[in-house]
Amino acid sequence: MGSAAAAAAALPASAGSGENLVLILDYGSQYTHLITRRVRQLGVLSLCVSGTAPLAALESLRPRAIVLSGGPHSVHAEGAPTFPEGFLDFADGAGAHVLGVCYGMQLLVQSLGGAVEPGERQEYGKMEVEGTAPSSALYGEAETGKRQTVWMSHGDEVVRLPEGFEVVARSVEGAVAAIENREKRFYGLQYHPEVVTHSPQGMETLRRFLFDVCGIKADWKMQDVLDEEIKTIQSMVGPDEDVICALSGGVDSTVVATLVHKAIGDRLHCVFVDNGLLRYKERERVMSTFESDLHLPVTCVDASEQFLSMLKGIEDPEQKRKIIGREFIAVFDDFAHKLEQKVGKRPEYLVQGTLYPDVIESCPPPGSGRTHSHTIKSHHNVGGLPKDMKLKLIEPLKLLFKDEVRKLGSILNVPDSFLKRHPFPGPGLAVRVLGDVTQGNALDTLRQVDDIFVQAIKDAGLYDKIWQAFAVFLPVQTVGVQGDQRTHSNAVVLRAITSEDGMTADWYYFDREFLVDVVNKICNNVRGINRVCQDITSKPPATVEWE
Numbered sequence: 001m002g003s004a005a006a007a008a009a010a011l012p013a014s015a016g017s018g019e020n021l022v023l024i025l026d027y028g029s030q031y032t033h034l035i036t037r038r039v040r041q042l043g044v045l046s047l048c049v050s051g052t053a054p055l056a057a058l059e060s061l062r063p064r065a066i067v068l069s070g071g072p073h074s075v076h077a078e079g080a081p082t083f084p085e086g087f088l089d090f091a092d093g094a095g096a097h098v099l100g101v102c103y104g105m106q107l108l109v110q111s112l113g114g115a116v117e118p119g120e121r122q123e124y125g126k127m128e129v130e131g132t133a134p135s136s137a138l139y140g141e142a143e144t145g146k147r148q149t150v151w152m153s154h155g156d157e158v159v160r161l162p163e164g165f166e167v168v169a170r171s172v173e174g175a176v177a178a179i180e181n182r183e184k185r186f187y188g189l190q191y192h193p194e195v196v197t198h199s200p201q202g203m204e205t206l207r208r209f210l211f212d213v214c215g216i217k218a219d220w221k222m223q224d225v226l227d228e229e230i231k232t233i234q235s236m237v238g239p240d241e242d243v244i245c246a247l248s249g250g251v252d253s254t255v256v257a258t259l260v261h262k263a264i265g266d267r268l269h270c271v272f273v274d275n276g277l278l279r280y281k282e283r284e285r286v287m288s289t290f291e292s293d294l295h296l297p298v299t300c301v302d303a304s305e306q307f308l309s310m311l312k313g314i315e316d317p318e319q320k321r322k323i324i325g326r327e328f329i330a331v332f333d334d335f336a337h338k339l340e341q342k343v344g345k346r347p348e349y350l351v352q353g354t355l356y357p358d359v360i361e362s363c364p365p366p367g368s369g370r371t372h373s374h375t376i377k378s379h380h381n382v383g384g385l386p387k388d389m390k391l392k393l394i395e396p397l398k399l400l401f402k403d404e405v406r407k408l409g410s411i412l413n414v415p416d417s418f419l420k421r422h423p424f425p426g427p428g429l430a431v432r433v434l435g436d437v438t439q440g441n442a443l444d445t446l447r448q449v450d451d452i453f454v455q456a457i458k459d460a461g462l463y464d465k466i467w468q469a470f471a472v473f474l475p476v477q478t479v480g481v482q483g484d485q486r487t488h489s490n491a492v493v494l495r496a497i498t499s500e501d502g503m504t505a506d507w508y509y510f511d512r513e514f515l516v517d518v519v520n521k522i523c524n525n526v527r528g529i530n531r532v533c534q535d536i537t538s539k540p541p542a543t544v545e546w547e
């Protein structure tokens with residue numbers, strides 16, 4: 001998975017024939033997914049695939065426009081990623097428009113016979129660029145001679161253009177900032193238009209590229225996504241077939257369950273698994289709110305002993321994730337068997353609330369310098385799935401980001417009390433108790449700390465301002481003094497982040513009074529904790545969860 005072929009296979013019917021599809025080829029920039037998001041914000045479906053994917057996969061997608069992302073490599077470096085073989089001829093033959101961003105532009109220039117060299121100085125951060133050509137398609141005549149602020153992050157620069165190209169903007173330092181070969185439909189930007197906070201006109205440039213240059217239509221709307229997904233599910237699932245839905249009570253599975261229920265009604269059977277790794281009173285909350293607020297019947301399977309016994313003594317984070325992925329499927333298989341006995345036919349499909357970031361992060365594209373083909377972490381519902389699984393997956397949200405799922409949910413009239421919930425990972429507290437989850441009283445201790453922290457955030461009216469907040473249990477004991485007694489107890493960490501989609505994140509800055517109050521509550525109420533720390537690392541370089 002994670003390859004262009006997988007993306008092609010997952011292409012929803014709502015993507016149409018590709019005539020209004022934008023493909024982002026990833027060369028490892030930390031901003032690649034931002035390009036995908038900006039294009040979607042303009043109402044156009046965009047998909048992100050590896051920049052070194054085989055050409056056949058791109059051909060089947062038939063995109064109208066292809067954006068080449070930035071990347072950490074120099075085009076001269078050994079092993080620097082390059083186009084799929086035959087890419088330039090394919091783009092030409094298919095009439096696709098190609099926009100290279102930073103590394104993408106440098107790769108385009110070098111491949112077409114121009115020259116890229118290490119610049120005399122590097123340009124990092126905000127920079128002024130000036131339009132230099134009235135004929136420019138990206139800027140238009142009105143921008144000629146005008147300056148705009150843009151976000152630069154490069155060491156190499158274009159020193160000679162390939163034949164047929166024109167410089168249409170330069171930085172005030174004189175570096176080539178934008179190029180065009182309108183006849184061949186090749187375009188390049190040395191800066192990052194997708195970083196709109198620092199390139200304020202970046203969105204306008206992307207808009208011009210998509211609509212004026214490529215002639216793409218903004219036809220990607222959440223209502224259409226919903227209608228198409230419902231039709232697809234209805235045609236996939238036979239009229240007498242029952243389907244299982246893995247329901248966690250989180251945003252994604254709630255939206256997906258509501259959507260599939262709309263498609264096939266009561267042939268949908270939601271299963272909520274108590275894996276022993278849930279938060280304080282989570283099971284009770286899910287079971288009571290689902291029937292009362294959403295009118296969706298749910299079966300709760302208590303598999304906590306099964307999960308915890310398999311996790312006993314396991315310290316490696318990836319191993320923990322794989323075990324959890326496997327046990328989830330074992331529970332669903334078992335449920336399928338029981339349902340077969342009841343309804344007379346074995347369910348073939350399992351619905352999951354898998355999102356685009358789960359797929360991107362579980363299976364980074366090969367050649368992407370950001371990850372160097374490393375799996376950052378196996379999300380239990382993607383990379384953690386067993387290879388021999390029998391149930392086939394229905395994952396209608398697989399191409400959506402979290403905020404897009406929230407929009408879809410509101411079209412489906414899912415109440416805000418579900419849609420505004422902070423994300424909670426399927427492996428649950430197992431990725432928040434570092435090391436062996438069964439150590440001592442760790443899980444119960446963490447449940448109490450987490451509940452105090454999140455409740456304090458709600459009481460302070462901060463819940464909706466924060467994207468995700470939780471506590472982490474450290475297998476570390478430190479010395480403290482409580483009630484005049486020496487203690488040697490565990491430390492916990494509080495983590496609260498802001499984010500758009502969980503792919504990048506910043507830490508949330510609490511007032512001193514808030515923190516003082518929370519730390520007091522934790523140390524006074526939770527036995528076995530005498531030290532509280534706050535995680536002030538963004539993503540990157542950290543990830544959101546600790547494991």
Ligand SMILES: Nc1ncnc2c1ncn2[C@@H]1O[C@H](COP(=O)(O)OP(=O)(O)OP(=O)(O)O)[C@@H](O)[C@H]1O
Pocket residue numbers: 245246247248249250251252253254271272273274275351352353354381421422423424425426427
């Ligand atoms: N305890 C659980 N029981 C059944 N299915 C689960 C459970 N936890 C996770 N899943 C399945 O795994 C999928 C991915 O989990 P994930 O946490 O990303 O999504 P979510 O729980 O639906 O939403 P959120 O990210 O808001 O928590 C879920 O959509 C659901 O299908």
Ligand SMILES: O=c1[nH]c(=O)c2[nH+]cn([C@@H]3O[C@H](COP(=O)(O)O)[C@@H](O)[C@H]3O)c2[nH]1
Pocket residue numbers: 321361377378379380381423424425426427468502503539542543544545546
């Ligand atoms: O369902 C899930 N299964 C998983 O295995 C998993 N791992 C991380 N997360 C959630 O994903 C977002 C990004 O987290 P990371 O920066 O830790 O990868 C954050 O919102 C995390 O809580 C998961 N969700």
Ligand SMILES: NC(=O)CC[C@H](N)C(=O)O
Pocket residue numbers: 029069070071072073074075101102103104153154155156157
């Ligand atoms: N941000 C980028 O794409 C950088 C491209 C290349 N690594 C350079 O430094 O010029």
Ligand SMILES: [Mg+2]
Pocket residue numbers: 248250251423424425426
């Ligand atoms: Mg969840």
